[in-house]
Amino acid sequence: MGTTFHGPSPWPHITRAIRTRGPRHAAIAYLGQDAPTLLPLRAGDVLVVNASRAAVRAHATSPAALAHYVAAGVRVLSSPNLHTGVIATGRWAVIGSAGASHSSTISDEAVVITDDPEIVAAVRTFINGIDEITEVDQLFLDNATAIWQIGRAVPLPGIGGRNRAEPDFLPTPVTRMFLWHITHYQPGAAEQHERAAHTSLHSTSAGPAAKYQLEWFRIDTPAGRGRGRLQRGDVLLQVTADNEWLYPPAVVDSDPIAIPHTRTAVAHHLRTRIDLEPIAVTDAEVLLADLGHPGPRLRTDHRIVSASLRAALLRLWNL
Template sequence: MGTTFHGPSPWPHITRAIRTRGARYAAIGYLGQDAPELLPLRAGDLLVVNASKAAIRAHATSPAALSYYLNKGVRVLSSPTLHAKVIATSTRAVIGSANASENSTLADDAVVITDDPDIVASVRTFIDGLDEITEVDQVFLDDAILEWEIGRAVPLPGVTGRVRTDTDFLPTPARRMFVKHAVDYEPTDTEQQVLDNQRGRHSTAGGPVVKYQLESLRLDTRGTLRRGDVIVFVDTGDEWIHPPAVVISDPMRIPRSGGAVLFFLRTRTDLPPVPLTDAEKALTDLGHPGSRLRTDHYVRSPSLRTAILALWDL
């Protein structure tokens, strides 16, 4: 392979280069919510990131990304002074300017990828020598979620400034969207206990008016839903389309339910439902006469996903 330079859009090359056997070691300054797609780490890998309160509050490092890696068995550490972006596999090193975030995919970033064993060893030595390290565990993650929710997206030095303030609860971009009929059901005692516990962990005392709330979705089978999916619920009885909800959990099996699972969703409290007929007309005017809002389906068209979110100016 030798040594190669990649820019201004290096992430496809980085992602491909680190798909190797053996443990990977990464020190990446900031992680966006879409970091797992760019930086596919697995159990046995090590990730050092700047997950300081300042980085979390500024929405430069996403607790959702941290949670994803922890659930995958990646050892995650936080260093509040980290600004480097380097990765070492058993045979390759990546050195450059790219954070693992959508902002980086929009910026003019650049990296060098090399199989020079001396450089690979030097990157490992650099990562092993980082200090002021804190282990990211569930307690750390719970605190990070609270910091994220009371913070706001602001530019940080060295981080691209294309930020989203009013849509920061949505994945960027929203690549997977589903339209589903809203169905009322009474949660079981087990479901309600889990939901109450989760709501308690995600609430904040005092501060600004709560902007987000936690909801639940019960499905008889796991299906194809996953973290980051956007769901738009439609009530065809009362003729409303509800604002988008984002899946923020893996499926949790419900005991004694015959295989049913529970997902947690995050919604915005300040977004009202829209009359269904008004939504259909608006989408038709935007060139989507076949929006199929009255049928459960996966929204494949990127332009239709954009038009649906635009119903709430998202």
């Protein structure tokens, strides 16, 4: 066994150490556009990054690098609280703080590389235990690309004074909440093509368990019936058409996206928590009555204006 220290230019040693057989698990907070050269991952590997809105907008994590890994079959996940750099292969562990970027290669960085099996196992356990995880798929990449184009404007956690970035699922406070019934429809060829282009290319159970995901949500009548237009940050509760099930809150995570060959239909990306289950509407009505809301109007599409009712609805899922 051996343990070696590498600095101030460790990237050639990191790249050499991870060129091994078997799946690699990496947690590298920030990725430059040249990350795939420094960190040559392949299908079956797992990569956790900090691709939060702040990190992407500050150009610390590149959507182009993320897209490269996703296309290569790497399972890519984002954690907004990640601020480290560790890698575990079948034999080696790399421990340090180097980001996979050109700026890292010209900075004074340092890592430890070891083949101690206990440390290798501990690094893999650490990576698999990272929380606040969102799967990076094409929907995520579309959002990240739009954020990247805004430019450098947001400080980074651990650098600009913020200790945790975007740790919460819901906006604080929740001021705009809507209840809409789910509409079942048959998508046309153009829309099927559009949705296929936004579907993740690869999926695997390796690595940390995802807590969040992005979904498509189509609206045929974006305005009307007192609902208004959805905007980024709105909270949406969906009810099945038969008024049987109330789905857990989702957060609108994109501006409206026009559906091809339609006059008014648009789509949004919704951020959802995959660990929350739907509740029977009848059960929800009883629970809300116990919380002081005997007439919550769960069977009617509307904007939920009452702040106390919004809070009571979130309590149904302990949010």
